[in-house]
Amino acid sequence: MAWLLLVNPITCTGHGICAELFPEAISLDEWGYPILGAVPDRLLPLARRAVADCPTLALMLERDGKS
Amino acid sequence: MTAAPVTTGTAGRLLAGYHALGRAAGLRDHLTQHGPPPLPGISARSSVGSQLIQVVEDAGLTGRGGGAFPTARKMRSVAASRGPAVVVVNAAEGEPASGKDAMLLTVAPHLVLDGAALAAHAVGARQIVVCVHAGGELAAGTERAVAEREQAHLTAVPIRVCEVPGRYVASEETSLVNWINGGEAKPTFTPPRPYERGVDGRPTMVSNAETYAHIALIARYGAEWFRSLGSPDAPGTALFTVTGAVAVPGVVEAPVGTTVADLLRMAGGPSEQLQAVLAGGYGGTWLSLPLVHTPTTPAAFAAAGAALGPGIIIALPSRACGLAESARVLAWMAGETAAQCGPCVFGLPAIAQDFAAIADCRADASVYHRLQQRMSVIPGRGACRHPDGAVRFAASALQVFASHVNFHERAGRCLAARRPGVLPIPGGR
Numbered sequence A: 001m002a003w004l005l006l007v008n009p010i011t012c013t014g015h016g017i018c019a020e021l022f023p024e025a026i027s028l029d030e031w032g033y034p035i036l037g038a039v040p041d042r043l044l045p046l047a048r049r050a051v052a053d054c055p056t057l058a059l060m061l062e063r064d065g066k067s
Numbered sequence B: 001m002t003a004a005p006v007t008t009g010t011a012g013r014l015l016a017g018y019h020a021l022g023r024a025a026g027l028r029d030h031l032t033q034h035g036p037p038p039l040p041g042i043s044a045r046s047s048v049g050s051q052l053i054q055v056v057e058d059a060g061l062t063g064r065g066g067g068a069f070p071t072a073r074k075m076r077s078v079a080a081s082r083g084p085a086v087v088v089v090n091a092a093e094g095e096p097a098s099g100k101d102a103m104l105l106t107v108a109p110h111l112v113l114d115g116a117a118l119a120a121h122a123v124g125a126r127q128i129v130v131c132v133h134a135g136g137e138l139a140a141g142t143e144r145a146v147a148e149r150e151q152a153h154l155t156a157v158p159i160r161v162c163e164v165p166g167r168y169v170a171s172e173e174t175s176l177v178n179w180i181n182g183g184e185a186k187p188t189f190t191p192p193r194p195y196e197r198g199v200d201g202r203p204t205m206v207s208n209a210e211t212y213a214h215i216a217l218i219a220r221y222g223a224e225w226f227r228s229l230g231s232p233d234a235p236g237t238a239l240f241t242v243t244g245a246v247a248v249p250g251v252v253e254a255p256v257g258t259t260v261a262d263l264l265r266m267a268g269g270p271s272e273q274l275q276a277v278l279a280g281g282y283g284g285t286w287l288s289l290p291l292v293h294t295p296t297t298p299a300a301f302a303a304a305g306a307a308l309g310p311g312i313i314i315a316l317p318s319r320a321c322g323l324a325e326s327a328r329v330l331a332w333m334a335g336e337t338a339a340q341c342g343p344c345v346f347g348l349p350a351i352a353q354d355f356a357a358i359a360d361c362r363a364d365a366s367v368y369h370r371l372q373q374r375m376s377v378i379p380g381r382g383a384c385r386h387p388d389g390a391v392r393f394a395a396s397a398l399q400v401f402a403s404h405v406n407f408h409e410r411a412g413r414c415l416a417a418r419r420p421g422v423l424p425i426p427g428g429r
């Protein structure tokens, strides 16, 4: 079961903490907003940590319905 | 709105009454032409109401608000959601070069309202909200049409007119819902989509004004009749706003699949030498002249790498600079951000600035490189599709005006770029 990172772009304020905590899957664009990549299963704990630590609770982790 | 209510063409369905009368149809005109809407309690053919979704599905009607989404599928989703629903008519036409919805609601308001009433019956809605831009004649005209229906006891479901700010993203469906609910006219994060939770938290059908008018005719004349015009994969007729360098700019009705070239002919033909056509408005795509033979179906447009959007065709004359025109549009689009999502708030002005540099012949290779990079990361990262539309428009400009890009890189100045713009910019920038 694959997992998918999602961000609510309205509540995201570009803190960038997620990219610091989980650089394997999250990079920042030139304005500091996250670009989300795939979450390999073995890195799920890191993804959970990034989601939990987002100061505006904008980051979400969901099961990818397509796989 | 720039488009005058001029109509030509032979495929009049929505506009047939207007062609015949030469003026806007009041309720009496409307009933004389089409008879009452087939609603229970109003017409003997009441079974049509409950079967309406199936008929709309058989007709193959797709939304005329730009996304070409199958209307019956939307109606089923709303009908399947719990509790009484709400029907919202999106007549808050936000594309600056579009005039079709305002025109339709002006000359045939009862077709739109019949369609909304029929849809309300089919999806189980107890409330209809018609959204129009604030401060225009359209709100008053629509109120008059609603009053006419009330006097004739033709309103099983109450209809309310809601005036919406005239901003581009205010007409996006979650913005409308947000505004009707007393919030700002700005998009909200989805899910929930309006069909799940919309006006007053109820399942809400948001469709374009023209879409409802087609429903009104499909309910009366059937799916086969609807499919007798248009193409098998995109049936029926559609309204197109044809402007720019054409002899008779205005709104035309034509079978879906009519080529862009034929639409230009229906608007009197080019009024001068053309260099390109903008299809789909400011969230749409430029087409090079060889592509004017593309049929206006979503599939044919997608195959040509283009977006049809809500039936907008703008003819760009040879004397204009396509890059300067595009830069002005992008500056306007950047200003129309709802200022909520980083990639849109910062990304669109960045792209607009890159385009301004290109239009001014100030851009070196690094600007083009940066622009490509920016265009690759912005789409899909806003709460709504506003940034996607702006990027699509920008990318098509670089492609269609590629040889002129070379000229701007080499020449140091472009006289055409200094001329006043052809594309309409609200507030006239």
Ligand SMILES: Cc1cc2nc3c(=O)[nH]c(=O)nc-3n(C[C@H](O)[C@H](O)[C@H](O)COP(=O)(O)O)c2cc1C
Pocket (backbone or CB within 6 Å): B062, B063, B064, B065, B066, B067, B068, B069, B090, B091, B092, B093, B094, B095, B168, B169, B171, B172, B173, B174, B206, B207, B208, B209, B211, B384, B385, B386
């Ligand atoms: C930025 C933006 C602007 C939009 N503007 C309009 C508009 O002016 N009129 C409209 O009908 N739909 C507009 N839409 C599409 C609506 O969100 C919605 O999909 C549409 O009204 C559904 O109607 P339809 O299914 O009949 O096409 C816009 C969407 C976006 C992302």
Ligand code: SF4
Pocket (backbone or CB within 6 Å): A009, B169, B186, B187, B188, B336, B337, B338, B339, B340, B341, B342, B344, B345, B381, B382, B383, B384, B385, B386, B387
């Ligand atoms: S993408 Fe832009 S226009 Fe759409 S909601 Fe976000 S900030 Fe507003």
